[in-house]
Amino acid sequence: MRKRFLSLLLASALMTTLLAGCGKTSGETSGQSGSPASTAGSTVSSSTGSADVSNGIPKSDVYKGEVNQQTYPLSSEKITLTYWYPNASSMGTLADYNDSEFFQWLEEKTNIHIEFIVPASGEESQSFKNLFIAGDLPDIMYTQPQYHNYRDGMDAAITDGYIADISEYIEWAPNYVSWLNSIKTAKQDVFTDSGRMYGFWSFWDNMEGGYADQGLSIRKDFLDKVHMDVPTTYAEWETVLTAFKDQLGIEAPFYTSKKGIDHGEFMAGFGIAPRFYQVDGTVKFGPMEDAYKEYLTLLNDWYKKGLLDPDFATRKSSGVAADNDMMLNDKVGSLVDWGTRMTDAYISRGATNPEFWTVAVPQPKKSADAPDPAWREVNNNNHDIQAVCILVNKNSKHLEEAIRWVDSFYAKDVYLNANYGIDSEKDRVWYEASDGHRIGIYDFRYSNPDGLDSATVAAKYWAKNPPIRCEAAQIEQMPAERAASYAVWSKYPATNYIPVTVTMTSDENAEYSQYYTDLEAYIQENEVKFIKGERSLDEYDAYRQTLRDMGVEKCIALQQAALDRYNKR
């Protein structure tokens, strides 16, 4: 009977793969670390090149990828690159992203076959961390930096030899450079504090300041039924939600994720944000503010009155958008939603109610004459930068091809196809406006002739959130009342949030996560309790003291230091 040993071994069972994986990784990297950018006629040698680039961005005569500076095919013989692509929830009914017309077209153009690695929906963040343990990093990784991160920070991922410092290979990325030349904040945003580039950041085409693609929305048909207007203050919201509940019997008049709080849209009227935010360069932490208590008091009151989803704490989703099933069956009155998921998207997915109609709602304020909230949660995409960053594996066997492949997305002929559908689909998937720019065909997406739902159409004919996003024309394609939501959400200044491109050093990261992991769990737990009334809000000061004891002030200081450095870049 080896039971006592077994239990001890259990402790280490977790580490089985680590042990095997790590030895392998360190071996590989040390073997290849000395193979820099000496292939392809490079204009700058790698040693001095990186130093040059960190001081600035190489000049480019091309404006925002107007002319594609890559030569195709990128590879003379067919090669396969692996691409970690955490977009399982955007696949619709597609089995593989290689079934997408756009990616087939791109494969033909570049002569590079892409093997998509799509982690299960909801497991993306975990899957990303496991990539490093397994020691077998894909060639290219599509990441959203706030969810997919290397534990010691992205700077460390370069130091540790996993991720390519793009600034060393910048001559392979002429199209990206042409964009950097035209982005005001490029210098501040695309470099880390140590002057390195850990990946390809994504930009908006033709949309200064980006736009909000998610926000508060409400069922317009419900509003009509109870004869009310779109609410603007918290008091009006309460009236509307009460009417939804009492007159229409809606199960969840206001839908929240299982955390009970929103991403900031709804609480912004109190002058606060869910977690870290900044006011004039000073970092603040939502739960430590007095206004946060007021906000929780409001939610607690609403929960007691049945205006929130009574089952919110058990919902599986922790992000935006309600359970599909609840939305389609008229159980939700209002929620935070994606612009592209509204009305027609739900109808194409099988909403049963023929009057189904959601509209965007402005962020509520305390009183009608209060100033607009200085917050919008828009994938952190202020400036011209979107929070999507594509990383390249430093040890890829086809490093040059991988970089060139990613860079292709920044050339106009490629990103137009990625956004609207490939050239040959003209007049079926997209049409040409009088001034020559492309516009997607609305009916093709939302009342598809092949009977596909909108998500599947998007996956089949376009690339999901490509590095250059031309959302303007997608909004243009919408009927006016549908497109109106973007204007409603986008009018808020995004001054209060901390840019996703702020970076911490490896030591700061380690210290920060040591405190913050426990803090986040503790905060989530207590917020739910406060809302459900299981813990009295009179204890809020004691709660804040506990947060202090758990090191919240240290975390704020670390965020502040990182932000200060960012502002000085």
Added chain:
Amino acid sequence: MKSTKPTNYVKTPFGQRLKRDFKNHWQMYLLALPVIAYFLIFSYAPMFGVFMAFEKYQIKKGIFGSTIVGLANFRRFFMSPFFWRLLRNTLLISLYGLLFSFPLPIIFALCLNEVRNKKFKKTVQTISYLPYFISVVVVVSILFDFGKANGLITNIATFFGWDGGAVISSSKWFRTLYIGSNLWQHLGYNSIIFISALATVDPTLYEAAKIDGAGRWKQTLHVTLPGIAPTIIVLLILRLGQIMGVGYEKIILMYGPSTYETADVISSYVYRVGILDADYGYSTAVNLFNSVVNMVILCIANFISRKVNETSIW
């Protein structure tokens, strides 16, 4: 099983004995090989991983390259605001589980043993262990459905005066639901071993007891129970060995921020900081602590049992 050595016994070297034994019984060794390999590969080799508990582990540097920080990881855990709660939850879930799901299969087996209708007995037995084959994911989704604000269990609870809304998101209900569903799932299956132990009790003992005038109840008390006592005790000690080992699988499927208070156990915490947050050194330390406590409990249980019952697993 102690063998007494003859006084004129000359000890042949171990190597020689092994060789001879192998020659004579090589089939046995062959049979044992997969098991030995299994434990070597999956249980002993990974034990090197416990070094990580004493390191500020970094993936890049690996086990041999990471900075050694001594007991810092353990200190961090003992100072953590979650320490006592995790320990309490782990122990309580285990103890309550032991309290209910250990005796019940025995009682169930005893009851079934008394049933004289063979067909009825077989049917009940089959039905009772069917839930064992349902995946835990399915069981948990059933719980979620029944535990919703207007679900079956919540409605029943409300009928008896509960007013806290959905039971599945209430920390007060977590243990009940967790252990209750475990019981439902495992009752029949766990009773199989006792049913087979019951079959080994010598029928002549029952006859003797009957002649002495013992009724059904007395027979159970004085013949059946002593007959299966060794089985019960060995299983009990094994159970005690797992007392700190509440698995994370079902917990992480069931819990949420609203139930952390009673649901968060050491293994789910290790999962969160280790797998989700990639803090490998720290999570190894937490799990190592868990295993050490577990081993101590097992040893104590075994020791007591040996003293009291003369039955033990070693």
